Structures are given as structure tokens and as C-alpha cells.
Amino acid sequence: MRRYLRLVWRLTVMSLKAGIEYRGTLMIMTVWQFCFLALTVLFWKVIFLRTSQFAGWTFHSVLVLQFFSQLFSAIFNTFFLGSHVLWRVINQGKLDSFLVRPVDPRLLAIGTRFNIVPAIERLVNGAALLGLIVWVGAPVDWLNFVLALGMVTIAVLLFSMVQVTGNYLTFWWGSSDAVDEFLDSLFPFVRYPLTTMPPGLQMVMTFVVPLVFAATMPALFTTGAISRPAFLAASVLMVAVGCAWWFLQDAVWKRGLARYESAGG
């Protein structure tokens, strides 16, 4: 375990150095992401100028939701972007280099794609949103806020497991970019209050692609819209769904690896 933590630290340091190597891109992307966030906040402000509530959500709770969605996006894009492009690693035979190391090839395939840039971009956005939340006097329970941070972190792991499982289909199909694109297209749902969606979609977002734990549930809990027992029940459900996805992805990985064909000479 200690070795793996050291390895994760090393990969993080490397991604930081790579980010600094391209600091021009880092600065442009940070400004661009900030503009995008400002537009999103403006969009919700316009909505809530016409109505004080929308399916139980207020402008304040939407701001908290935006904060958690930024956090989710920061952790996912910094540490798990590799799960999004894993199909290419398999398709192009780059997995070979990871399979000949005494470390889980999945960790190396994902870890070597660590990218510190999104963390820095979202750090600026997160700080701006937190400032805004305090400034507008949003009803935040700070203990709940801390607990909700844990839920977001686990939700990232969960979504990355869904993504890698989809990417493993490359072992059978040669390429699974269509599946990956589909899952990627679900990513923006993190920014929306999912309890406003139809019940069927909410079920999908809870059990199949469990994005409800990414920002919606943490925002509801932080703003006091759901109680602590309800949050605890949601957490247990999330862990159960996470375990199911872990076993599924592990089984698919092992079966896929047995039929891996590599590429080239």
C-alpha cells in the first residue's frame, strides 16, 4: 500500500512538472474555465430571477451544486482522465509497456495520464464559488459540507469504474470509443440538479451511471435539504453500487486481458 501511495505521489509530481512545462496552456485554460463557470452561474441567475424555486432547488443551492460539480470535475480530470482514454491504450498496444511492470497495469495506464491542469483551473473556480456562496449567504451546514466532500471523492471513483468497464470492451470490439463517447456525454449531468429529472433517469443516474452522488446529493445534504440519516442511507447505497461496479470491472478486465492481442510487431 505504501509503495502504491508513493507511486501515486510520484505520478502527481510528474503531472505537475508536465503542467508547468506547458504553463501557457495552463493559464489560457484557467481563464477559459472561469468564463465558462461565470456563464453557467449567469444562466442559473436568469432562471431564478423568474422563479424563486425550481423543483425544490433555489439559486443558493444551485451555487453549492456548482461547487461540488467543479470539485468532481477537478478530481476526475486530474486523476482519472486515463480511464476515459483507456480504450486507446488497449487499441494501440500501449498496454504492453504497463503489463511488463510489477504494478497493477490499470494504475499505470490511468496514473501516467494524471494531469494537474484541471485541478489548478478548478481551484480558481472553486475558490470563486465558495466566495460567492458565503457572499450571497447560502444556507450551508459546514459539517455536512465536509462529509459531502467524501461523497464526491467516492463518486469520482465510481464514475471512473463505469468508464474503465466501458473502455475494456475494446478487448472484444477492437475499439470502444462509441461507449466512451456515450459515457462522456453523460458527464455534464453532474452540473444539473438531477432530482429535477424524470424518475427513470434518476434511477439510471443512481444505479447505472451513479452521477447523483457527484454533486446533487452532496449539495442537497450541505444545504440541509436532506437529513443526516437520509445521507447515511445514500452513502451506504453508493458504496454498494461501488462494490458492484468494482467486481464487474475487475471481472471484465481479467477476461479482456486473456484475449488481449496487443498491436504491431
Place this chain on the structure above:
Amino acid sequence: MADSPVIRARALTKSYLVPKRPNGAGPLRKLWKSFFPDLEPFVALKGVDLEVGPGEFIGYIGPNGSGKSTTIKCLTGVLTPTEGEVDVLGFVPWRDRAEYTRQIGVIFGQKTLLFWDLAVIESMLLFRDVYAVPEREFRRRLEEFTELLELGPLLDRPVRKLSLGERMRCEIAASLLHSPRVLFLDEPTIGLDALAKESIRAFLRRYHEQEGLTILLTTHQMEDIETLCNRVVVLGSGEKIFDGALAELKARYVPTREIKVLFSEVLDAERLERALAPLAVHRRGNDALTTVLDTRQASTGDVVRELTASLRIVDLTISEPTLETVVKYIYNSGATPEPGAPQGRA
């Protein structure tokens, strides 16, 4: 070969399913089959047996598509064979991956192990952590390789700014940092210029002598094999067609010698014709001869004796065929070639 092999493969077979071409089908069926093709097995490796003893430096050669890289990938645990058994250092590569890969080093000449945007030293530090090499040992090995492979000026440069030769030197150092017992080299000199190739060969030769590790090398560069390997395995269409010493390979497939003679006068014309009878004469001038001798028909000593008796010789050169000539012959003539190929230039 040593009694206890380091690498042992028995009846190693790897096949892939590939789409079958719909022959003679109508356009609708062809359209259907282009989406849902029938699959047929393509056998990349056909029951290859291989044993490699401790400390051997073995060359694994064959034309493109003969199964060299597939063998390496099965031996390193990248691929799971369809049939057969593999045992390397007591491990089944694809099953005991975590323990096994600590004992081996692998270089894929066409795939970099280093991080493109970062300084070389960053990749080295990552490999230190991947293999859990103790800090002191890591520093010692890195210093050693820095000296032997002249890495000093390269360590702080981003990989993308290195030449191919410089990059390969770094790749070799990275693959040896953890002191592997077996090294698999898949075309390590591909695309390199003559100087870079020589530098890598010199390092590998020296390192092999010094450490006594087992090395399996696949290459299309016959100079790599001639310079480094004491044993060669030739693969053709997924089957092993030769396994033995380099000299034996040459003797079996191209048992010829090229004889070049520079002479000042003919002493005995009749005897000269008799001497030339078993030879294929390529060039014959007033003062020079270039011939090829099939050593199964006459011995080199007899022919030279006859030539020296019939000619006043100024200079005489005898060359054995180059490995390149032998391999070209084997590749061109199929899996069970017959001797008698044209002579190469020494």
C-alpha cells in the same frame, strides 16, 4: 545448453480470430458480412519449443510476421498463449505478473517507456518507485549507466528533445535499473544510425559479460546477432526452423566460401582448370579470380592447395557467408530451405 533453463516454452501456440473474406457472395451478403463477418483463426505461433539457459545471449530472428514479437509478448506475459506452456524463472508470465515482472527487463524498440514531456530523470525516478529499488542502489545503478551509456547530458532533457539513439540509451538504462535476471529486447536498434547501433551493441556486450544475465534479442539487424549472440533461433511463419550456433546455421544453409585470388602468372593451366572444376567462378580476369566453393563438394584446403600449385599467388582471401546472406536465403526459400545459396560478401 545448461541443465536448468531460465526460459522454457513448450508447444507455444498463439492464434487470433480474424474476419474471413466473403468469397463469391452477393452484394447484400457481402454488406451483411462486412458488419457481421465470420471469423477464422490466424495462427501466429505454431507450437514453438524453446529453452534458454542461464547467461545465454540468444538471437531470435525471422521475417516480418514470423512470430518473433508474439513470442516475446508471450514470454513477458503481455499475451496469453492459446496453447502450450511457458515457464520463465519458475513463473508463468501472464499468471504471476506481479512477481515475475520484477525479475525481467523489457525493451520494445517501437514503444517508448519514457515520458515524452518530462526530463529523462523523472522517468527513472518513476521506475525506481515502480520496482521499489532502494535509494542507494538506485543512485549506484544510475551512476553506472550514466557513465557506461553517456547519459550525463541527457538526464535533464525532456524525452521529446532526444534523438532516437539517445532515447534508446535511456530506455536501456531504465529497463536495467532494477537489475533484471532476464532481459527481453524487441528490436532495440531499429531506426538507429550506425554509430548509435554500435554504441548500444558495445554496451549490451559489456553488460552481458559483466552481469551474466540471460538476454533474448529479436532484431532484423544481422550485425546485432553476429556481434552479440552465441545462439540463434530462426522463425518462419510461426514455426521454429533453426535453433543452434551461428556457425552451424551458416554451415547448414549456405555451406560455401568465397575465394578471391590475385595472381601474377598462371603456372599450370591444366591444373588450374582442374582446381576450378568444383567451383562456381564468378569473375575471371588475367590476374584475378573470384569463385564460390560448395564445401560439401570439396574442402577449402584441397582447393587452395590446387590453386597455389597452378598459380603464382599475390593475395588470397577466403570469406564465409555473412549472416545476412544466410538469413535472406532462408527467408526466400521457405521453412525447410536447401543449401546452395549465393555467396555473400564478407
